[in-house]
């Protein structure tokens with residue numbers, strides 16, 4: 507009988523989990539999660555993601571127990587911890603689903619080398635992307651820099667597999683585990699997580715529920731409603747995908763055949779933006795710190811801790827920006843269109859380095875994702891691959907009028923403006939502004955011109 511350590515990472519699920527499936531079919535299993543804050547280069551999770559991880563691991567632990575085994579939790583550098591667990595369990599094999607960040611791949615390679623030297627089998631599986639990054643390349647064998655041909659190449663590539671059934675029974679040796687509560691992932695003193703708990707159900711059951719709700723209702727009309735932050739018009743699957751509580755294979759299969767077709771295609775296109783960004787990260791491991799387009803290294807960003815703080819706290823005086831930043835703070839999530847607008851405001855109107863915004867989102871988003879977050883920040887800045895044209899600067903007032911015309915989103919998160927509409931809502935400074943709401947912190951036209959001049963200085967158009 508084989509005993510296999512299944513090392514779970516960003517794949518906290520029992521269904522459609524090829525590594526777990528392989529091990530469970532083969533014999534005894536030890537299901538392991540390692541909290542690795544010790545290995546060089548691995549980015550520590552932000553506060554909101556730590557909260558999510560706590561609850562996701564609690565849910566996974568309960569599911570593993572219901573299947574007959576126990577989730578083993580260990581903390582430390584994976585290159586030390588994983589071999590120690592293999593030895594404690596007297597295991598013959600170790601398996602995992604692949605990950606694509608640079609430092610993470612180095613760790614996995616080191617564990618594989620250790621296994622080879624100790625007569626332990628090691629196997630890895632594809633589980634978290636529809637297409638492995640090395641399978642989607644340009645004719646010249648290079649990674650794509652532009653999304654549309656990337657999407658077409660994915661559509662031409664081998665059809666992604668069907669999802670695998672959930673593992674229902676697990677058995678294996680008893681191995682010592684840390685106590686999840688002692689990891690301190692859940693905030694205390696103060697516990698600021700009430701808004702997150704109200705908005706989300708971390709774990710595989712929550713992910714499945716969310717997917718079903720989406721396919722049964724929200725998907726119909728997605729193409730139009732996804733642009734309106736005041737309605738529940740998107741799937742809100744992002745944190746579940748981030749932690750692998752649901753896989754893109756399951757998501758793809760769930761929407762297959764759904765109609766109307768334009769809604770399904772629009773949704774699958776977003777799923778492929780996720781793929782595109784992960785392929786970018788695979789080719790550019792330092793995406794969160796280094797401008798993809800080197801000429802942006804010469805950009806003269808402003809340093810203004812006070813302006814950054816006003817943006818972070820949702821006190822810019824621009825209602826849609828403030829609503830977005832407060833939604834993020836309260837719920838750990840922000841609507842995609844508002845992410846673009848708030849990011850544009852920081853980068854272009856405040857002329858603050860995109861990396862400061864990326865870091866704030868990293869700390870506060872429950873879906874903070876090592877590829878999607880930096881890639882989207884670089885896209886908004888214009889420094890990224892297939893970036894947003896730098897001459898386009900979102901005007902938060904026009905955007906608010908267009909996408910939150912009735913103010914249902916703004917007034918939910920900026921209660922100072924409750925009961926207002928039209929100009930009194932979108933431009934409150936001209937209409938008896940409430941005493942407790944800030945004046946606009948910058949002039950939109952003037953700061954737009956300043957941004958364009960700064961972009962011209964580095965020759966951004968070339």
Ligand code: FAD
Nearest residue numbers: 740741742743744776777779780842845874875878879882
């Ligand atoms: P849906 O519209 O239902 O889309 C389904 C899935 O497709 C999402 O769950 C997500 O996995 C993927 N997706 C959707 N839009 C994008 C996109 N623009 N780029 C890549 N994948 C996408 N997404 C994250 O998952 N993590 C992040 O850290 C993150 N940071 C962002 C930062 C900025 C500045 C911007 C502009 C966007 C960011 N996004 C990020 C992308 C996008 O905003 C979220 O994925 C989306 O809002 C999640 O909501 P949803 O699940 O309801 O999306």
